Amino acid sequence: MENKLSDIILSLKIGRVMKITMVFLLMGIVQVSAAPYAEEHHISVAVENGTFYDIISQIEKQSEFMFFYKSEEIDNGQRYTLNMRDKTASEVLNAITRNNHLSYRIVGKHIIITKVLSTTQENNKVISGTVQDAQGVPVAGANVTVKGTTVGTITDAEGNFDLKIPANATTLAVSYIGYLTKDMPIGKQSKFKVVLTEDLQALEEVVVVGYGTQKKVNLTGAVDQVTDKVFNNRSVSNVTQALQGTIPNLNISLDDGKPTRTASYNIRGTTSIGQGGSALVLIDGVEGDPALLNPNDIASVSVLKDAASAAIYGARGSFGVVLITTKDPQKGKVSVNYNGNVSLQKPTTVPDFVTDGLVYAEHFREAYYAWNNYASLPSKINKSQLYSDAWLNNYKQRREQGITDEVETGSDGTYTYYGNTDYYHELYKNQTFAQDHNINISGGSDKSDFYISGRYYGYDGLFRYNTDNYDMMNIRAKGSLQVTNWLRLTNNMEYSDMSYHNPINVGEGGSIWRNIADEGHPSSPIFNPDGSLTMSAAYTVGDFIYGKNGLDTHKKELKNTTGFVAKFLNNKLRINGDFTFRNFDDNSNRRRVPVPYSTKQGVTTWLSQSYNDYQKTFGNTLYTATNLYAEYEDSFAGGHHFKGMVGYNYETSKYETSTVLRNGLLLADSESLNLALGDATTTSADWQKWRIAGSFFRLNYDYKERYLLEINGRYDGSSKFPTDQQWAFFPSVSAGWRVSEEPFWKINKNIISDAKIRGSYGSLGNGNIDPYSYLELLSINTSGYVVNGAKNKYAGTPEVKPKSLTWETATTTDIGGDLGFLNGKLRLSGDYYIRKTTDMYTKGVTLPDVFGATSPKGNYADMTTRGWELSLSYSDKFNLAGKPFNYDIHATLADYKSKIDRYNNSTMSLDDYYEGMTVGEIWGYESNGLFQSEAEIQGYVNTIIPSSANKKVYPGDVKFEDLNGNGKIDYGDNTVTNPGDKKIIGNKEPRYIYSFTLNGDWNNFFVSAFFQGVGKQNWYPSAESGFWGQFNRPYNQLPNWHLNNYWTEDNTGAYLPRYSGYTALSGRELSTPQTRYLQNIAYLRLKNLQFGYTLPHKLTAKAYMQNVRIFVSGENLFCWSPLYKKTKDFDVTNTSGSDPDLTSGTSGDFYSYPVMKSMTLGVSITF
């Protein structure tokens, strides 16, 4: 029992300011009609010269009693000699409490021992009352004391208390962990109703740090933490999506809105331009995939930002650590909680493209004709529709004559199309549906406890045909068992199963969005009169309608952690150990079969006959982790407090994958390799293993919680490095000064309640590299070349490896401060940091080309990242209609900027990093206007940037500025020293990333809004971007905003230039970055808005429910961005490139899964 309790005592002792009674409330006292047990169960005690602990340990062994006490109130020096047989607990307890100022209370099987009330005081008044939270739920275990005395009690399971108080008592103080302490004047009242309000930013807040916890007030490093609040009531498909924007400088950049989409976690900006690297993400202390985690299981997410906090994780923590901690069992009576919600989802924006086939075709002709110097006409609209001027004229005539038939069938059966197709309407459902059901059951006693949860999340898919179903199931079982009074075993098992069907197109590689741009001509309908698909459709949504092609991914994760906590020396020494295994399967199946279509009645043609295959990929990761660490802490006279931790960590990971592809499917629906009967079988496999080991320590010292010091270090080893470089030591130090604790600090606590200055410094190696990076290996690949009748395996030439290497190092200096104002209502916290990433493993010195290989990389580059983050919160309340309205505001702001200090680019070429470069900068031309006349062009300089096939410049074309005045528009040597007319026109890195959250609750109603955004960011639409419409390729979709927005002789002030296709292909007029078309993609997004109501306890209690809450919640409801003044075709955060799963990312920004918005209705019920 003692050891169980000491878990809590541990956290109390860290701070030593917590009230003893908090111990009790954490125990979750169970109110059973226990008197009979205490009376019926008899015990025997025999000690000679024993301590108090010896006696209670005997009692615990013989009974189910559990003891609660505050260890510092027990005089361990006092000795007892007892010999009592077959007595009730009361009899024994009377004997031991009689003479030592202790008193006891039996509540069920719990025995609470407290210091006896002062005998000098007269207890002459009895008061009683109840304690509730803001929702009216009784608070069990709340501490009720008379202010300024030791007189007090705790509330029972119904929140009731009664207490004898001295006659002169004036104020009652009621407190409970996580709530603000409430003072009530006593006056003449004898019945009290106390409502506690949650203390959201309590100073007492405990923050999860590496291998332990730390009181926030004592933190010296840069650590941020959010609780499960950020996940509550939100319909998101995975944890990563929910975390986006919640923590300053935890930068999660999602490529698009696909339900499976996750991202690597970045902390504080550009990490390394060499090995790269992102934050280490640990779930309950071990590696796992956050995207496979049940968001409802999460208790907190803690981010260790500076080197000092992350050093305990060594080389893997070089760019910060994200610690996700799952919920612990709630002891006490079994509670069952169900959370469920259903949501309607749709894209935040659907592109507004011209669907009038005639308008589209006219613009297609113009764009094609204009690029080709008004000399050449198209014969096809890309590949899938024939074009001639005669056809266009017919189209016009039919329109004039009111003929609406979209297909004309010729005498030979050939179809001619006059369509008006809205491809995006055919692609997307108007809205889709998602559901999320989560149940958890938790309970237990101090001997054992458990937490079991299960979740199902189902998303019905956005696509109208061959839709992308997404399902995720999670199960977690977590529990612990007190084996002896010093040893507790814990186990945490998790199983996740995620599956996603991604429809694909075979007609042309790439994603559906790109294919619609290229072949989804509005002038072509989807279906022929006989119901067959048209060729345009077969390339695009027709493939989805046919419904055979897809990529199915299936991920399964089974993870189990078994651990123990052992406590010794009266809990001054604690030893923790755990062992984890994780089996992660990442499998996928892909089927590609040709798509039938028809261009002539009765004649079926098959698109992409070369694809007729089935591919199966098996990926498996087997990971184990072992941790063993011991902590010792002690306090010494005069306010010195030490804590030391030493530990050991060992992890292994083995990754294996094999892929089999075979062609010749027997049926278009075949779902097994066994029905692939073709000759072409391609197999490939990979295998990787790494191991890391580390010994680490942490020393904490504080003097009266005024001066804080922490030293961390880790001796770290990794199999990814060559033998002589495997081990390295990474130390760090951090310190804090709580100025407000100084005796000279005379500032009224009501104005500035708390002030702390922090500083840290640490240096970490970067272990983020691929295994075997330093070995000279010949990879084995499958040739794309048919030799001897087969696609043979061939061996590649090994890369040239460097002869000597050292670790990349990230050194972070961090200065921070935490300030509390207005008695803690307003809190401000900020950090400034400098992270120098040195010896980055980047490209080698330039060698003559005859070297014939990439110059071996080496530790050739340095970079400095400077940044800061601020967070501000304010919480308060006022009375509204006689009831308290509680509200709080939380705002964050972060920024960073990286500069290259050293890099091998002696020519200062602009195609690469260079010394002095700010990461993300965009070089481009200045372009202020469009040429308005032939005369203006003639009087102007020549340009090397083509705006037509034969490089002739026309009125309406972009006029670039000759910045260097050399008489032509050019890029010089394309170097920093001679950039021609180029200059830095912007930066694509996000700046001033901010968020703010507003919460309010009143009379069981609650409302919350979470805004998030970027203050400054530039984006230049890439060559194939959807921004350009037919300026990219004449046959692309035509955005409605382009209409009447391009230069003509009658519209000389237009934003877009002369209507001409192919000008947004690489290296041409529009794809060349320039000021005129540089976009501002700063944005502000209402990420989540929710409104809910907690049913009054009176009502729900009747239905045996403790708490019932209903809510509506909206995700991504509004977004404002300067980009939207130009176009709202795509979401502002979808600018990072095309679907990364199906394309290499370069087939055009915007051509990826849309960001979704949702409206959710949910309920949460606790039994």
Add this chain to the structure above:
Amino acid sequence: MKRLTYLFTLLSVICLAACSLDEEPKASVTKDQIFSSEAGLKTYVYSFYEKILPSGSDLNQIEVELTDFGAINNLPDFQVKNSYSEVNSDGWTWTNLRSINYFIVNCTNPGVSESVRNNYIGIARFFRAYFYYGMVRKFGDVPWIDKPFDVDDPALYAARDSRETVMEHVYEDLQFACNNITMTTDATGSMVTKWAAYALASRVCLFEGTYRKYHNLNLSTSANTWLQRVVDMSKYLMDNSGKKLYTAAGTAKSYRALFTSDVPVTDEVLMAVCSSADLGVLHHANWKWTSPTYGNRFSFTRTFINTYLQTDGTPYTSRKDWQTEGLYNECQNRDARLAQTIRTPGYTRDGVAAAPDFLGYVRTGYQPIKLCLDGTKYDNAALNTNALPLFRYAEILLNYAEAKAELGTFTNDDWVKTVGAIRARSGITGGLTSKPTVIDTYFQKKYFPSITDPSILEIRRERAIELCLEGFRFDDIRRWKCGYLLNMSWDGMYVPKLNVPMDLDHNGTYDVLFYDSDANLAAAKAKLDWATVSKTCAPILVVGGANQLQQVKEVEAGNPAAGYYLTWDTPNDYKRVFGEKQYLYPIPSLVMVKNPNITQNKGWENSASNDGN
């Protein structure tokens, strides 16, 4: 304390168990593993095919620019006046050489027998010769490198070796390959055999011999030494390989079958780049050769088409009305290769008559079909299944004939075996038995005014016709030093009258209508059932200013009644240049920054552009 002792013991045991952290990969191999078995050597050598040979998609496009006989959409910068210099030059890439040298240097494991090792080293040296042949053609002098360099090797900064040194090494490589490659027959037609090595030797030696001769390079190994090597290598192949000209499909089909067959026609083809529908390895010939936008819309010029002989072996230009024959007539009674190279009357796709497609492809009327398939299903993506030859027997015959003719040892017997045999395969009946004695003055005047030997002229005619689009023409122009050919104006078929629809293949439907003004077009349409006619008939404007690329010129200046020839891109003719320096490419400017010991090719120094000099 017992508990503590127990725990710390456990801790230290785990610690000790985990202190060695070396891990070996299992899915990749080390150098020693690869070079220790024949299977390993074979696996390495397969990479050369992948890296060094052109893919099917490259090979079908190998000759869509830098030829004199094709009108194209986009001129390469190299041909456009003042558009090319060392700044935009490229190709100084040595990665593949390192890969080959790495193999040759490391292939020493005595666990594999010497003959086996030599076979694979032979293949590697075949590829090294292939690589250097490309470098020398492009840049002339280049450094000779026969090992993978270390980072600090001073030879990285060496100057260029002379063409002579390099080519002697190349010849050594070829000899080694010829002597050590053991495979002599390959039913798949896709592998490097002994005969492929001989074929490469024949090709390289002919290039070097004639290059030295026509460029008057005074090197210690004379042009004739190299020409004799051609004769020897070719002769050995002709006598021993068992290869022959493929004739089994008859006059009308045998020639084109070499390019459209899915399986290489190994009677004649020594080595090909193969495709396979089953394996999903396909190329995009049809897409490139039919799409209005995807390829370069290469269209043969009339001047070149005129060089195809008549069936009787006499020049087409000896016909009385040759200048005013329309497409239909000029295609009658011609060398059977004409109908196997371009769309001629009677050409069908999927059983439907397919006239030259003015709407979607052709500019001159002469639309190539040599490398693409007749099914329209192959047109819109990379779907071609046909194997494309890299080396074939006909080339060896022509190499042999040319070398002997240049040496002055060409005999009637040689003629019969070479050009005669090739012409006979294509249905030509006259002039097969003895070498020519009469000069075709049209051909000489249009192409090689300085050549007076009728045999050399006829061999050159034969080479152009037989090997067109297979990637030889630009090399031939360079070695014969007749870059002026690249400046030739591009002419097209005869158009008797404007504003009148034409049925090019006489199949009963109109194919194209050339008009000179909108008014005349409207008038022409009015006379026709235009709604029907327009389905097959493309109206093409042929008169206009500098932007009008498709134009016509009068056959007889000032006499429109005599009709017109189509022209393509003549407004830009003045832009095309080919100066003396252009026989070599400039070395990219950055090369000399990285290694100042490398000097620029003559004429290209100091960023000089292709100004025509």
